[in-house]
Every structure is written in structure tokens, then in C-alpha cells.
Amino acid sequence: MEEQARETSLARLVNEIFIEAINKRASDIFIEPLDNELRVRFRIDGLLTKFSSFSLNLASRIVSRLKVISSLDIAEHRLPQDGRFKLILPDKEVDFRLSVMPSRLGEKAVLRVLDKGKGILEIERLGLDTHSLEVLKGNLHKPYGMILVCGPTGCGKTTTLYACLKFIDRIEKNIITVEDPIEYQLFGINQVAINEEIGLNFATVLRSILRQDPNVILVGEMRDTETAEISVQAALTGHLVLSTLHTTTATGALTRLINMGVEPYLISSSCLLISSQVLVRLLCPECKQVFSISGQPQPVYRAKGCKLCNQIGYLGRTAVMETLPLTIGIKSLIEQGASEVEIRKKACAEGMISLRQNAMELALKGITSLEEAARVTPTD
Numbered sequence: 175m176e177e178q179a180r181e182t183s184l185a186r187l188v189n190e191i192f193i194e195a196i197n198k199r200a201s202d203i204f205i206e207p208l209d210n211e212l213r214v215r216f217r218i219d220g221l222l223t224k225f226s227s228f229s230l231n232l233a234s235r236i237v238s239r240l241k242v243i244s245s246l247d248i249a250e251h252r253l254p255q256d257g258r259f260k261l262i263l264p265d266k267e268v269d270f271r272l273s274v275m276p277s278r279l280g281e282k283a284v285l286r287v288l289d290k291g292k293g294i295l296e297i298e299r300l301g302l303d304t305h306s307l308e309v310l311k312g313n314l315h316k317p318y319g320m321i322l323v324c325g326p327t328g329c330g331k332t333t334t335l336y337a338c339l340k341f342i343d344r345i346e347k348n349i350i351t352v353e354d355p356i357e358y359q360l361f362g363i364n365q366v367a368i369n370e371e372i373g374l375n376f377a378t379v380l381r382s383i384l385r386q387d388p389n390v391i392l393v394g395e396m397r398d399t400e401t402a403e404i405s406v407q408a409a410l411t412g413h414l415v416l417s418t419l420h421t422t423t424a425t426g427a428l429t430r431l432i433n434m435g436v437e438p439y440l441i442s443s444s445c446l447l448i449s450s451q452v453l454v455r456l457l458c459p460e461c462k463q464v465f466s467i468s469g470q471p472q473p474v475y476r477a478k479g480c481k482l483c484n485q486i487g488y489l490g491r492t493a494v495m496e497t498l499p500l501t502i503g504i505k506s507l508i509e510q511g512a513s514e515v516e517i518r519k520k521a522c523a524e525g526m527i528s529l530r531q532n533a534m535e536l537a538l539k540g541i542t543s544l545e546e547a548a549r550v551t552p553t554d
Contacts, residue, residue, distance in 0.1 A: 184232070188239050192261055194225065196268055199490075201287055201328060205240075207233040207280035219455045219491050220328075220550075237274060237281045244272045252276055258355065271355065288357055297341040300334055301451075301493040303527060303535075309499050310447065314342050317389075319446035320409035322396075324421045329453050330493050331418040332357050335392055338416060339363065342390065350386060352379040353394035368394070376401040384408060393417035399435040406436055409444040422552055423529070424450040424498035425518040428508060442505035451495040452550045454533055454542045455488035462487070462540065475540045492541070494533045494551065498526055528554050 191214060195203050200216035207213075212228040228236075241248045244257030254275050261268045269288040274281050302310060313321055321338070323331045336358045339349060343362060354368035354376075364386075366379050376393060377400040383391055384404075395418050396402045409415045421427045427448045431441050461480035464473045477487025498504070498521050507517050522528065531554070533547035 184235055184239055187228075187232075188236060191225070192268075192270070195285075195287055196261075196263075196289065198225075198484075203283075203285040203287065205233075205236060205283040205285075207277065207282065209279065212236070219486075219488055220453055221455075223486075233280050237283050240272055240283050240285075241274065244270075246272070246274065251281060269355075269357075294340050294358055294360060295333060295337045297337045300337055300495070302495050302497070303532060305525070306449075306495060306497040306527065309497055310338070310449065311341070313447040313499065314338055314414075316414065316446060318409060318412045318414055320405065320415045320417070320444045321446055322417055322419055322427050322448045324419045324424060324427045324448065324450040325452055326420065326422060329451055331451065332394070334449070334451065334493065335416050335418065336360060339390070339392060342414075347389040348387060349390040349392070350383050350388045351392035351394070352376055352383065353392070377404055380404045380408070384411075384413075388413060390414045390416070395419075396431075396434070402431060402434045402436050406440050406444045410440070415444075422450065423514075423518070424448040424496050424526075425514045425521060426450070428517060429514050438508050438511065442500065442508045445500050447500065448498045449495055450498075450529060451493045452529060452533075453491040454494050454536065454550050455546050456490045456492055457540065457542055458483035458487055458489040462543075464540075472538065473540075474537060474544060476543050476545070488542075488546070492536075494529055494536065494547075496526060496529045496532065522554075530554050 191203065195216055198216055198218055200218050202217035204215040205212065207230060210230065212230050212233045214225045214227065215222045216225050238248050243259045246255045246257045257272045259270050261270065271286040271288065273284045298307065323334050325331050339360060343349060349363040351363060351365045352368065353365065356365050356367050368374055368376060376397065380393065380401065381404065391408055391413055393401065393405050393415065396405060405415050405417055419427045419430055421430050428441060432438060457475055457477055458480060460482045461478040462475040463478045464475055466473055479485035479487045483489040501524060503520055503524065504517060507520055529551040533551045536542045537544045537547045
């Protein structure tokens, strides 16, 4: 009875961590054994904050509890393990992706929180400037070609892709996605989840998808040469392909594709548009402070902190993007083997607005701060 009581209280404690993370809008939960405590941290609006600490004696029991609800091997402590589970609340469902990693002091657990109750954004709410939005919409209406969304992990690339799918979804179109995992559910489209354990990887699914007569294909991520090559071929043979790459700039995606073994002439022939994005924190509307800069005619704002934003000064995030349409001039440079710097100069000369410029524009409008704009965007 004592053992059952302990397990019940442990399950309650773990559930309380989940609920608090959801209420605080956390995107990740970190459960880390230290020398003298078990530390729990939340990633909120991109930055880690400490939630609580517990006795180190609870470390192995909490990780075991996470393994049980994720259907993992609780007897394995030497190898990393990945799993997932779902928390059903009265008003929504929340998915959790669990990663367990052995460390010097014990097993560390990190959980990605995927709140399905947030819904899919409209394309107009992605944070694009007017020109870039029109360029993106124009390319989404094209019958074939490839559109790539780039950026670091957790920057909202999948959210952007699903906003694009929602924009072009029609009864006349056969839309199929291949993802790892499926993060959003969109009515009327066919979604396939990767399962590496049985050999169901991106390349395998893509070959089958092409026999399903699709109009639009969403590839969750281009991870390897084979996936990239099949995606390019699909774009060249009459399909609209949407996918993501882990690069920090739009022009960096071109270098990444070439390093993956895709020929430059195939990139210039298949690619329509490359977009890169990062997430910037929004200034809290209740406590942001106005101040003046010498030589700057309009006032700007900075973070302060209040009860509404938990004394942080920021509340929520929005995407900042740069879009690179592959014009005739850009395609010519790609085929000539031009460097990323040369392509970027040409893109800016043709009107591309960089991540830094877009972020600074938000700062001048009082939406974010100058410090935040400089923190999250690369220098031009």
C-alpha cells in the first residue's frame, strides 16, 4: 500500500509538471539530474527558465514514469531512447515527444510539447511583409516546383508549411504529407508518419507517394541525399513540393543542397522559392517602456517586466522571415557555381529584405526590442 501511494503521488507530480508547462506556454520541458538536486526547466518563448527543483532521489523514478507512459524500456539506462505520448485535457489534446539521454549523473529527459489546440495559422498571420507574402502566394499557386522553408530547430517551419497547405487546399487537389512526427492534423489531406524501426523512412514513403498521383507533397524535412534527390525529381515531374532544411539563411539552403549532392542545374530548374525564418519575442503590451535614441526621430521600446509577463518583459513570439525567389539572375549564379555571398548580394539587389532588416522593422514599430532583433538574427 505504501508503494502504491508513492507511485500515485509520483504520477500526480509528473502530471502537475505537464499541466504547469502547458499553462505557461512552454515548448519544451527539461528534467536534469545535477550533483545535489533534480532540476526542471521550461523553454518559454525560446528561453529557458527554471520551474522547480526536487530531491535527487526522485530522478530515476520520474524518468521511469516517463518511460512507462511513452512505452519505452524502463530497464535500459545506457542508451538514448525516444518516445511519445498524449495528454487528453477537457478542452484539447497535447502531444509530448520524449528524448531520454544517459549522462554522468543519471538519465536526462527532454520533452517537446505540441499543443494541438493552437490550430493552424492563416498564411497572412505568419509575419511576412506585404511584398514577401505576395511572392509566397504567387509561388504556391504554381502547379509544380519546390518551395523550401529554412531555419533553426523550433523556429516554426512546420507551422509555416501547414499555413501554406491550408492556403492551397482545394477539393480538386490531392495533398499528401510525409512527416516525423505528424504535428498538425488538417482535414482532407493524407498524412503519413515515418517509422524508422520498420524501414519506413522519407525516401521509402516518397517513392510510394509518387504512385498515388499527388498534386502537392509535403516532406517534413530533407535529411539526406536520397530524400533531396527524390524531392527534386518530384518537383521536376509536375508536383508542387514543400519541405524544410536546417540552415540559418535562405541563401544557405542552396549551399546545403549542393553539399547533399544535388546538382546546381537541378536546383535552379526545380526550386521556386526559399524562405528562412526565426522567431522573435514580442514585447509585453502592458509594460513595454518607450525611450529615445540620438538621431532616431521615432521612439522605440524596450522590455521592463510585469505580472502579466512573469517579470520577463516579453509575451509570445512571432516569425521574422526573408524570402528568396529564384529569379533568372539567381538561377544563373547557381549554375555558374557562385558563392553564397555572391548570391546573397544579388538577392538583396533584387529586393530581398533580410532577417535582420525585417526584425529591426518590427523593433521600430514597437513590436519587439532592438536587443531581441539583434539577438535572434544574423548580421547582414
